[in-house]
Amino acid sequence: MHAMQYEITLPADYDMGIIRDRVARRGRLLDDWDGLGLKAYLIRERGLRGSPVNAYAPFYLWNTVEGMNSFLWGGGFQGVADDFGRPSARQWTGLAYEEGDGSSARFAVRRRRSVPHGGLLADAVADAVDEARRSAAEDGALLAAAAVDTSRWELVQFSLWEQDTPTTDGDVFEVLHLSAPGRDRLPRGRRW
Incomplete structure (x- = not known):
């Protein structure tokens, strides 16, 4: 499993309806992307849930490097680069993935x-x-993952929740759409 995220910080007065419309139009394009475990289309809105900024920040869990590379170099990412410039796409090596008992993804915590x-x-x-195991076991958690970037020695914890007041600490995002063609194939538990 590989985790990836790019975060596009938008102006304070940016109409986030533009991003909502974008995701409504394009979100389904990755609903069957080969090699993708899941993509959570995430936004933060300035002044909501503690966010100091407006941001569009999709988060991915990939089953295969080939699927991730196909997205980055084969056209999927080009739409983002064309519309917003080329953001830095952070990548982490997967450490763990756990399923929770939640039934939907309304909010995410990173x-x-x-x-x-x-x-x-x-x-x-x-x-x-x-x-990750503890987060996934919380009421309302859909899933939780942990990953590491050894070039920066940075850990990332990512979880999806039904409710907007998750019990996990971190940056809270609203989930606009969840593409999860390979979620059932994401390997559970510790990855070494």
């Missing part, structure tokens, strides 16, 4: 943090795996 200095690296990533 938390990024540094891998602590000192101590064993295995302990730091084991804690991230445990956090």
